[in-house]
Amino acid sequence: MYVLIAGGGKVGANLIRSLLRAGHEVTLIEQKPYRFDKLEAEFEHQVIRGDATELFVLERAGITRPPDLVVAATGDDEDNIVICQLARERYGVSNVIARINDPRNQAYFDLLGISPTVSATGAIMGLIEHEVPEHGLVQLLELRKENLEIVEVTVDKGANCQGKRVRALMLPEGARLISVVRAGKAEIPDDETQLEVGDQVLAILEPGKEDELRKALL
Amino acid sequence: MKAIVVGCGRVGSAVALQLQASGWDVTVLDENEDALGRLGESWTGGFVVGHGMDLTLLRAAGVEEADAVVVTTDGDNTNLVIAQAAQKHFEVPTVIVRVLDPARAQFYATKGLQIVCPTSSAIETLVSAVRHAEEDAVV
Numbered sequence: 001m002y003v004l005i006a007g008g009g010k011v012g013a014n015l016i017r018s019l020l021r022a023g024h025e026v027t028l029i030e031q032k033p034y035r036f037d038k039l040e041a042e043f044e045h046q047v048i049r050g051d052a053t054e055l056f057v058l059e060r061a062g063i064t065r066p067p068d069l070v071v072a073a074t075g076d077d078e079d080n081i082v083i084c085q086l087a088r089e090r091y092g093v094s095n096v097i098a099r100i101n102d103p104r105n106q107a108y109f110d111l112l113g114i115s116p117t118v119s120a121t122g123a124i125m126g127l128i129e130h131e132v133p134e135h136g137l138v139q140l141l142e143l144r145k146e147n148l149e150i151v152e153v154t155v156d157k158g159a160n161c162q163g164k165r166v167r168a169l170m171l172p173e174g175a176r177l178i179s180v181v182r183a184g185k186a187e188i189p190d191d192e193t194q195l196e197v198g199d200q201v202l203a204i205l206e207p208g209k210e211d212e213l214r215k216a217l218l
Numbered sequence: 219m220k221a222i223v224v225g226c227g228r229v230g231s232a233v234a235l236q237l238q239a240s241g242w243d244v245t246v247l248d249e250n251e252d253a254l255g256r257l258g259e260s261w262t263g264g265f266v267v268g269h270g271m272d273l274t275l276l277r278a279a280g281v282e283e284a285d286a287v288v289v290t291t292d293g294d295n296t297n298l299v300i301a302q303a304a305q306k307h308f309e310v311p312t313v314i315v316r317v318l319d320p321a322r323a324q325f326y327a328t329k330g331l332q333i334v335c336p337t338s339s340a341i342e343t344l345v346s347a348v349r350h351a352e353e354d355a356v357v
Contacts, residue, residue: 055321078295
């Protein structure tokens with residue numbers, strides 16, 4: 001696989017190292033001279049110096065081939081958005097991954113259809129939620145393109161769904177229970193499955209319907 | 219008519235002042251409070267301090283009711299992202315964005331953004347001035 005990485009900070013540098021070790025072909029673009037010198041000492045001709053939002057720099061890095069994947073991992077969200085837009089819309093790259101530095105900029109990536117995105121803050125928040133669920137509902141996976149998400153709910157004592165069968169639950173439209181883990185064993189629930197205290201329930205639903213699902217279950 | 223100017227440098231401030239002089243209701247947004255000084259002491263329009271990428275601030279500046287948004291911060295990519303948000307998300311009827319890099323300007327113009335590229339304009343003016351000199355010399 002041929003991968004083009006924009007931004008040789010911690011994220012970009014470790015990515016190229018890992019991808020090369022896995023036998024992939026990689027080109028990394030880094031703008032800052034000092035940082036570039038360090039990277040060049042390690043990765044030689046596989047690093048190119050320049051601004052990855054400049055078309056001629058991208059072309060020098062081989063974007064016209066085009067790469068199988070472009071990773072926009074600079075420390076600047078606007079740059080990452082433009083890199084992904086250029087890669088996809090100007091050069092026909094089919095897979096892009098964007099790093100989000102400031103989670104408040106997520107809205108821009110969504111608005112401009114740039115996905116998947118990776119945000120360290122978002123990932124850590126997800127883990128914190130998993131460890132300390134505040135609202136009873138933990139987001140496990142977001143399928144942005146498909147406009148779906150998978151969430152986990154633990155049935156506590158006194159929950160709305162305790163003792164009820166799945167068909168009796170007032171689930172929001174489009175939501176489905178996809179798995180019930182009881183005593184360490186997972187089963188796929190059907191209409192007759194009865195929920196018990198301690199069950200870990202996985203549900204798939206459209207983002208934005210979390211509150212309705214929470215009301216139905218908890 | 220309401221206009222928002224994002225980025226209050228030499229260009230942005232002059233655009234804001236001229237629009238206001240011709241009767242527009244103008245709000246300026248800049249992350250540097252000192253930029254207000256460029257608008258002069260008699261500025262009566264709005265001024266919002268903060269980064270143009272902040273959607274909350276764009277709303278506070280009145281982007282939802284704006285007839286026109288002019289984006290002229292000193293970052294091409296910042297300008298391109300803000301302009302796309304104004305156009306696609308807030309559906310502002312007229313969005314004009316300054317982009318210094320001719321290559322990016324050309325590409326985003328094909329994506330339906332109204333772009334002003336001072337670099338391209340300068341190149342055209344310089345080249346045509348030299349050509350005129352050449353023609354004059356031949357005559």
